[in-house]
């Protein structure tokens with residue numbers, strides 16, 4: 001079946017072409033859709049690509065029954081409801097690096113235009129006014145630029161501002177004094193930045209914690225005559241507070257590329273002569289648009305071809321080398337989960353995943369997600385995937401524990417998954433045998449050696465002469481061929497387990513007959 005991709009905003013052809021050239025991929029460009037149209041057609045698509053204007057809300061995501069991936073051609077994902085995407089198992093990818101340079105350059109352009117009143121003076125000239133007194137500016141040299149948020153763009157702005165011979169003071173929760181000093185800038189608390197800067201530029205994402213970061217209280221703490229730049233996100237600045245601070249002359253200039261509601265026209269801030277603005281142009285360069293379109297489209301193609309996406313937003317990111325090494329364990333882990341859930345008679349309450357041996361040198365959370373997916377998918381079906389596995393487990397009040405030890409437990413690598421229900425605990429262990437692939441090597445306290453693949457019958461019985469024979473005859477009577485058989489017991493005449501690999505699915509009616517045989521405690525037919 002074709003993979004259908006909807007693109008709702010203008011993105012560079014460099015990216016679109018790569019999608020269009022891929023066999024079995026259908027691309028639809030629909031930049032004129034309103035919210036209602038988008039809600040009505042979204043179920044037809046496997047992927048959606050947006051920039052910053054399309055609001056991908058829960059109301060869009062919930063009817064998107066076929067949607068698997070959302071690509072954001074840019075950095076900020078505040079226009080995408082990530083919780084709703086995660087809950088619905090939809091992967092979100094962005095293009096975080098492609099527009100860094102352009103956004104940093106735009107910030108510098110705004111800073112310079114602001115300090116020299118360039119837009120205002122140009123506007124006056126266009127109205128035949130030759131006014132040199134009105135537009136006296138200030139130099140940047142030796143002024144202090146306060147940067148709030150020293151990530152990709154903030155750091156690039158810092159380097160450029162140093163080039164203008166400005167002093168730079170920055171606050172970012174991840175910034176250390178050492179790092180700041182290596183960059184030739186000063187490390188400060190947010191208060192220190194507010195109090196000492198002549199110009200303040202914000203470069204954080206828009207989050208709950210950064211919403212109205214520059215509010216009345218923040219403006220009060222600033223130096224009189226401060227100027228403000230926002231090329232990050234509307235909403236980081238409280239617009240009413242900024243308006244008041246300009247009216248009171250505390251703030252003498254503001255350069256805004258973004259406002260809380262976009263597109264913004266006839267906003268009260270735009271009426272103030274101290275405010276200059278651009279219509280969200282930070283990433284609007286040929287280079288940035290090519291970069292982000294190519295990055296996001298390549299990630300979508302990686303997804304289609306089953307590869308590792310580079311810029312996942314709602315999944316841990318995996319590097320290629322790491323993925324190559326851990327991928328065989330993904331298969332084993334998911335199969336262990338699928339296997340184990342068949343042994344549980346009640347709903348799971350706790351899942352404990354224990355890793356032992358060499359595998360513990362890897363970051364294991366992606367593998368744990370696969371195992372949980374394997375456990376949940378028997379009851380939740382294809383709806384569960386590695387993106388929403390943890391969320392769904394959480395919603396079902398299943399506690400997840402993970403432990404690891406580098407000490408080898410009989411195998412160079414061992415994964416043990418334990419499932420606790422109200423009345424029982426069952427566990428299964430698996431390993432990757434060098435050159436031989438995945439094996440289930442333990443079920444509860446019994447040792448086995450079974451490939452986690454195909455049709456398996458697990459029989460728990462009492463170790464008595466004749467049990468195996470009766471099983472074999474019953475299966476033969478139903479034309480079920482036994483391919484391999486494994487038996488283990490706790491002691492002579494005690495608890496025993498039998499694992500039969502058979503050539504076809506075993507019907508319920510046969511299982512019931514097996515259950516009726518003497519000395520049988522339980523029987524499960526597992527299709528992996």
Ligand SMILES: NC(=O)c1ccc[n+]([C@@H]2O[C@H](COP(=O)([O-])OP(=O)(O)OC[C@H]3O[C@@H](n4cnc5c(N)ncnc54)[C@H](O)[C@@H]3O)[C@@H](O)[C@H]2O)c1
Pocket residue numbers: 075076077096099100103148149150151152153154171172173174203204205206209210231232233257258280281282283284
């Ligand atoms: N105007 C545009 O067209 C345009 C273009 C690109 C990016 N952006 C926006 O620019 C912003 C920065 O992008 P980026 O690529 O540098 O992101 P980034 O993730 O690399 O950097 C963001 C930084 O903000 C810091 N931060 C988070 N909370 C903070 C807080 N409370 N106080 C101080 N720092 C905090 C983070 O630690 C991080 O270092 C984003 O909002 C992005 O959407 C806008």
Ligand SMILES: O=C(O)CC[C@@H](O)C(=O)O
Pocket residue numbers: 051052053073074075076077099280282283284
């Ligand atoms: O799509 C755009 O041009 C805006 C992109 C920018 O805001 C971003 O966060 O990457």
